[in-house]
Amino acid sequence: MAFSIPHIGSATAIEAPQLDSGSKKAAGFGAVLQDAMGKVGEFNHAASKSAESFLSGEGDDLHKTIMATQRADLAMELFLQVRNKVVQAYQEVMRMQV
Amino acid sequence: MSLLSALSVSASGLSAQRSRAELLVENLANAETTRTPEGGPYRRKDAIFSSAPQGSPFSAEFQREMGAYSNGVEVSEIFEDAREPEKRFLPGHPDADPSGYVAFPRSNPAEDMVDLMAASRGYHANVSAMSAVKDMIQKSIDLMR
Amino acid sequence: MLDPLATKLEHYMDLLGKRQQLVSANIANADTPGYKTKDIDFQFEFMSMLQGGAPNVIEAPGLAVKNDGNNVVLERESRLLAENALRFNLASNLLRGGIRSVRSAIQEGK
Numbered sequence: 288m289a290f291s292i293p294h295i296g297s298a299t300a301i302e303a304p305q306l307d308s309g310s311k312k313a314a315g316f317g318a319v320l321q322d323a324m325g326k327v328g329e330f331n332h333a334a335s336k337s338a339e340s341f342l343s344g345e346g347d348d349l350h351k352t353i354m355a356t357q358r359a360d361l362a363m364e365l366f367l368q369v370r371n372k373v374v375q376a377y378q379e380v381m382r383m384q385v
Numbered sequence: 386m387s388l389l390s391a392l393s394v395s396a397s398g399l400s401a402q403r404s405r406a407e408l409l410v411e412n413l414a415n416a417e418t419t420r421t422p423e424g425g426p427y428r429r430k431d432a433i434f435s436s437a438p439q440g441s442p443f444s445a446e447f448q449r450e451m452g453a454y455s456n457g458v459e460v461s462e463i464f465e466d467a468r469e470p471e472k473r474f475l476p477g478h479p480d481a482d483p484s485g486y487v488a489f490p491r492s493n494p495a496e497d498m499v500d501l502m503a504a505s506r507g508y509h510a511n512v513s514a515m516s517a518v519k520d521m522i523q524k525s526i527d528l529m530r
Numbered sequence: 531m532l533d534p535l536a537t538k539l540e541h542y543m544d545l546l547g548k549r550q551q552l553v554s555a556n557i558a559n560a561d562t563p564g565y566k567t568k569d570i571d572f573q574f575e576f577m578s579m580l581q582g583g584a585p586n587v588i589e590a591p592g593l594a595v596k597n598d599g600n601n602v603v604l605e606r607e608s609r610l611l612a613e614n615a616l617r618f619n620l621a622s623n624l625l626r627g628g629i630r631s632v633r634s635a636i637q638e639g640k
Contacts, residue, residue, distance in 0.1 A: 348388060348525070348547050349387075349388060349389075349522060349525040349526065350525035350540065350543050350544070350547075350622070351540060351544065353525055353526070353528045353529055354528065354625070357629050361629065361632050364636050368636055368637075372639070387547050387548065387551060388547045388550065388551065391550060391551040391554040391555075394551070394555050394558050395558060397558055398559075398560075401558070433563075434561050434562040434563065436559055436562055436565055455551075455555070456555045456558070456568075457555065457558050458558045458561075458562050503561070504561075507557075507561055510557045510604055510607070510608065511558060513557075513608065514553065514554045514557045514611055517550070517611050517615045518550055518554060520615060520619075521546075521550060521614075521615055521619075524618060525543075527622065527626065528625055528629070530626070
């Protein structure tokens with residue numbers, strides 16, 4: 288299947304924590320999470336719009352609405368996994384004895 | 386909405402073919418009817434089909450985009466045979482006129498039977514269409530599984 | 531995330547749905563005097579990848595016209611009915627498989 292998962296690459300590239308750049312890493316993680324959250328928000332919005340238009344009887348076919356919902360679900364799931372990993376890594380960094 | 390509207394279209398087909406069949410059956414049953422409440426012999430009836438856009442209760446803007454997609458069918462007219470009835474010479478018949486002729490319907494049972502089979506075939510075709518479309522809609526819903 | 535294949539599959543399913551609507555209309559009007567068989571130019575519509583809005587409805591070429599002006603051939607419509615349904619089936623299965631793959635990939639990373 289030629290499905291591609293572009294976001295995984297950027298978010299899981301978590302390097303080994305370094306003592307002096309602990310806080311810089313935190314900012315990096317934050318930015319990545321913000322970005323991912325934005326994308327998830329977009330997918331969710333698209334899904335809601337599609338579902339609304341289906342309910343009001345106009346616009347897209349059923350499978351379009353369903354696909355929009357599935358994309359939103361997958362984006363959300365991916366985001367949650369990424370967030371968990373990121374939080375784990377952050378906690379490890381914070382646990383480091385200075 | 387798209388596929389769901391196809392169901393209305395097929396339903397209209399079922400309805401039209403059924404009406405057509407009912408009229409044909411009435412013609413066959415009354416092929417020899419010389420006396421009717423309106424007076425005179427039975428007159429053959431024919432269902433006239435014409436295209437009819439199918440509205441949907443769910444959509445206000447339905448007709449806007451859909452146009453040709455939503456063309457179902459309806460019986461726009463029931464055409465009654467207006468020809469002179471067939472006269473047969475039967476002096477003893479209770480409905481005979483003074484000259485001994487009885488007015489019979491101009492019927493063609495063979496043609497009506499063939500038409501009835503065509504109506505049945507059309508009915509079944511609409512049933513198949515409805516079934517196929519219903520399956521497609523179900524497959525779409527299954528994408529969520 | 532599922533793209534670009536998923537979008538293509540969606541578009542394919544969309545066109546198949548619209549084609550099936552026209553087949554249903556043709557079948558309903560199989561005995562309507564003067565009615566001409568309707569269709570869409572599937573290849574063209576799919577290749578042009580214009581999404582949203584309705585594809586152009588054309589009159590199916592090369593069909594014999596009966597005495598009452600109707601040119602619907604039930605055999606052709608039945609064939610298309612079956613074909614469209616099967617293709618739709620296939621596309622939806624591919625999509626479902628793809629969604630499952632992506633979901634698995636996400637879960638595996640736990």
